[in-house]
Structure formats: C-alpha cells, structure tokens
Amino acid sequence: MVSYKTNTRDWDEAELVLGLKEKDEEAYRELVRQYQAKLFRIAYGITLDREESSDIVQDVFLRVYQNIHTFKGDSKFYFWLRRITINMCLNWLRRWKRRFRWRHQPLEKGEGENVVELGTESYSPETLYREKELEKILQEGLKTIPEDARTAFILKEIDGLSYNDIAEILKINKGTVSSRIFYARQKLKRSISSLLDQGETE
C-alpha cells in the first residue's frame, strides 16, 4: 500500500543512500523530492521532449532501486544519478537519431496547463501571444543545435558543470567541450535571430 505522509526530515546523502539500499519507502520518496526537478531539467535540455524526459527520470529512479548496491560512495550520489540520466538521454537520442520526432509544440504549454489566457487585466491577448511566440522561438532554436553540442551546453547552463566535469561525463577532452559550447551558443543566437526575422516579415 502506498502511503503519502509528508516527510519533513532533512536527509543527508549518507542517510539517503543507506535508506535506498535498505529499500526504505521514505528514502525513495526523498529521492524523488530531492532530485526529480534537477534530473528532469537535464533530461529535457538534452532531449527537448517533455514526455520522454519524464519517462527517463522515472527510469533513473528505477535504476537506482535495482542498482543502488553498485554505488560505492566514491563520488557524490548526485553525480552518479546525473551520469545515469545523461547516458539514458544519449541512448534515447541515438535511437531516434534518424527520425524526425519533434512533435508540433502547441503554443500552450500543455493540456490543461497554462493555456492561453485572454483578456485579463494584466495580459492582453497580444502580449500573451508574443510571450508564447518567444518561448516557441527559443524552443525551436534549441532544437537546431546538434545533440552533442546541446548536451555540453545544457550541462554547462543548467547544471553549472565545469568543462573538466563535462569532459569526464561525455568522455571527450576539455578543448572539445569548450568548442561545442561555443558552437551551441553561436547556433542558438543565429537561429533565434533568423526566427525573429521571419516573424517580423510574415
């Protein structure tokens, strides 16, 4: 039976790892609470697919359940989780590499969430539309960045990793990290400018 008691204890990493190894339900709840958002951001930044990112994060947690006994504590627990997440994302990208899988991104964020809200005192329909268009442009711009460059870029921007850490995770050298991140920024800038120009001429 699943219980939904709110856990107000603060878990340090050692306690959490121990709880996970003992298959303690509270520990797994804490695992989700502490890491779900961070891992989701990384997964989404790499895959740009919301549903897939949710599945990946779920799978990461399941992987923890199955393989926690292999975590020896020689690095931070979050680094281990992050590596699993990145590997799953890269595997997903490899599987879908030749398929154009980008579904149409609706202007609204999702079903029932933040749908276009019209006529409020704060937002005119035009302002809301412009904001949604800018988000859409940024989203489209991110998609134009090749996956390897985007992965390095996201790890830098979203997770604040150093070039050395990124190099270690992606098994590339530091110079390659630097050039991929630079390339991603240039590509994003050019795509956004181009999309904005298109919008103005339509």
Add this chain to the structure above:
Amino acid sequence: MKTGKRFFLFFLLFLTLGAPPRVWAGPIIHINIKTLLASQNAGPSSPQIKSLTQEYRSVLRYSSYKLLSQNRLNLKLNESGRVSLPGNRIMKITPKGISGNRASLKLEIYKKNRKIFQTVVQLRNRSSITVGGPKYRGGNLLFNIFNSF
C-alpha cells in the same frame, strides 16, 4: 347518417387534396445569439449559461460571466438578421449556405454604423462560436452564436 358520414369524408379529402400545396422555402437556420459580459469580481455568473461558463473558464481568466441579452433569428439562406448589441453595436448575420453538417454564416459587427469586424465561419450544426471581446463596463463583451438546422 350515411350522407353525413360521406359528406364528412369528402370534406376531409378536400382539405387534404384541395388545400394549396406547401411551398418549399429552403432550409431555415435557427440562430441564437447570447450577449455576455465577462469581468473580474462582478459577482456570480448567470446560471442559465453554466455550461458555457465552464467552457470559457478553461481558457479565459474572468471570474464572472453574465448573460446580458439573448436574441433568436430564423433565417433563410442569404437572408440577413440584425441584433442590437451593447455600446451602440449591431451584429448582422447572413447564412450563406449549408454543406454537410456545417452552415456557412457571415457575421458582421458594426459600431456606430461603421463596420468594424467581419468574418465568415462554417459552424457545425447544433454548436456555437464565441466572438469577443469589446471592452464594456469594466469587462469584455462576448457574443455566443449558436446555430441549428
């Protein structure tokens, strides 16, 4: 008695066959126009439009929807009907045709005799379109146009 019965039968026959034939007038499109005021903090919504309010709440952020007026038109194809709207506005509706389960309706909105908006919509039978929202008394007007044929 027999004569009476015969006469009655002949009378019925006369009514049936002798009456002028009905003239086929083409389809009639029944249109119901509801004028609503959507606003914030203006009290509860009108109960008569509960289902509409529920729909609007899924996309609009107003807290209150009030039914200001309701007008019914029964129009033939290419016949125009006019409805007075708040704020010196008039809506003119002209059914242009029926195709499948949709009626083509031309909607024109005039303000002080100047046409400000016009659209041609293909409206599904027994469904509605909502056009909005001119500012009015601290809120916005919504015009819900329902048709059936």
Add this chain to the structure above:
Amino acid sequence: MKKPSRNCDPVMVSCFFDKELDLADDASVDRHINSCPSCREMLDELKTLSREVRTHITGICDTDHASIEKSLLETICRKKTPFGERVKEAVLSKKVWIPATAVASLLLVFFTVFQSPGVTEPSAIIASLSGDVSSIVIIETPRTRQTILWFNEEFNPERLDL
C-alpha cells in the same frame, strides 16, 4: 587554452563567461573586454542567452513530483511481490472483479444505448475575416472544441484582411 590575442576572440569570451580561463588569461580577457565594445556586447549577449535558456527550461520543467513519486513507489511495491502472488491476488480479489464487472456492464449499456461520439472537430472553421481591428486571436476550448474568436477593437488605419 591558447593565449589571448590582441584581437577579439569570441571563443575566449565564451570561456571567460564560463570562468574556465586560468588566472592570467582571465585577467587579460577582462582587460580587453573593458576596452572593447564589441566584446562587451558579446558578453552581454551570452549573459542574456544563458538567462533565457535557464528560465525557459526551468519553466517547462516545473512539474509536480507527486505523480512520479506515486508511480515509482507502486512499481517498487510490485517488484517486491512475486509475480504468481500478484496474479493470484488480482484474480481472486472480490474488490477487483465485482466493481470491474459492474463498470464494464455500465459502459456496455452506455455505449450501446447512448452512443455519443466524441467531439472530433472544432465547432467553427474560420473561412475569412477582416476588420478595422489591431489584432485577432483564435482559440479552441479543450473539452468541446468550441471556437473563440477574439479581436481587439482598437481602430487600426491599416485594415486587417485574412
């Protein structure tokens, strides 16, 4: 890392922004940026881009963890129970088959008698529109796909025709 040249080097600016340069290079690029408007602009662009990307991704990722938590715990629970036991439990549980049968019967009656096709098309298709309006937004309600056509009545000298 190569040494900074006297000319503008966008790669160095990018590394400088990421705080990945050694002390000497960092100081050198910093001095250059202070005296070079185009590099300063480049740096500002990087800051803006970084901020927008983080805001965008954080915004999209604002999810509720409760459903992931529930799903994970249910899966873990299933994994703890042997498969045979689970099957036995499911089949023999009155809590499952009595309501399931009742629901199935109701659904059968409902769909047989009250066949109600879902809304598959929007209530209105906009064939044309024009007006002295400054903007138009067309939206559709999610449940019944009712069309809402919203126009801004402000007089616009450039007539809108679509």
